[in-house]
Amino acid sequence: MGLTGGCMCGSVRYELASDPFDCGWCHCRTCQLTSGAPAMAFASVPAGHLVWTKGEDVVRSVPSSSFGHRSFCGNCGTPFLMQVDHQPETVDFSVATLDEPEAIEPGFHIFWGSKVAWFNPGDALPRHDKFRPDTRGLEGTEPPG
Ligand SMILES: [Zn+2]
Ligand SMILES: [Zn+2]
Numbered sequence: 544m545g546l547t548g549g550c551m552c553g554s555v556r557y558e559l560a561s562d563p564f565d566c567g568w569c570h571c572r573t574c575q576l577t578s579g580a581p582a583m584a585f586a587s588v589p590a591g592h593l594v595w596t597k598g599e600d601v602v603r604s605v606p607s608s609s610f611g612h613r614s615f616c617g618n619c620g621t622p623f624l625m626q627v628d629h630q631p632e633t634v635d636f637s638v639a640t641l642d643e644p645e646a647i648e649p650g651f652h653i654f655w656g657s658k659v660a661w662f663n664p665g666d667a668l669p670r671h672d673k674f675r676p677d678t679r680g681l682e683g684t685e686p687p688g
Pocket of ligand 1: 550551553554555616617618619620621
């Protein structure tokens with residue numbers, strides 16, 4: 544019933560146990576490096592609500608900052624999850640890995656301050672230089688680089 548998605552090579556598949564929320568663009572340096580693209584579109588689900596339905600043993604995880612880590616397909620590298628220590632109740636996932644990426648639409652930009660200069664989104668969404676003002680627990684922390 545839930546939205547489904549997976550990686551480029553097909554080794555890993557997942558299903559969402561509830562509807563995603565808080566969809567946005569992130570222009571931070573970590574997202575640029577992990578995706579190889581100027582920005583990543585992500586959304587949140589409650590922890591445990593992104594359920595691996597195939598290839599969980601293939602999923603790899605790396606620390607991406609002092610407070611977070613990222614999970615990806617160990618065979619093809621498709622990025623799936625961004626998890627941060629101070630928000631253990633939710634996980635963020637890369638929206639483009641959904642079978643139907645149009646299922647949820649970004650509503651804001653974060654880390655606009657590190658946007659690649661030649662990338663010029665034509666939308667009128669709110670733009671935050673770093674995290675959104677209501678982001679919790681991030682005093683003095685930000686992605687590396
Ligand atoms: Zn893969
Ligand atoms: Zn980011």
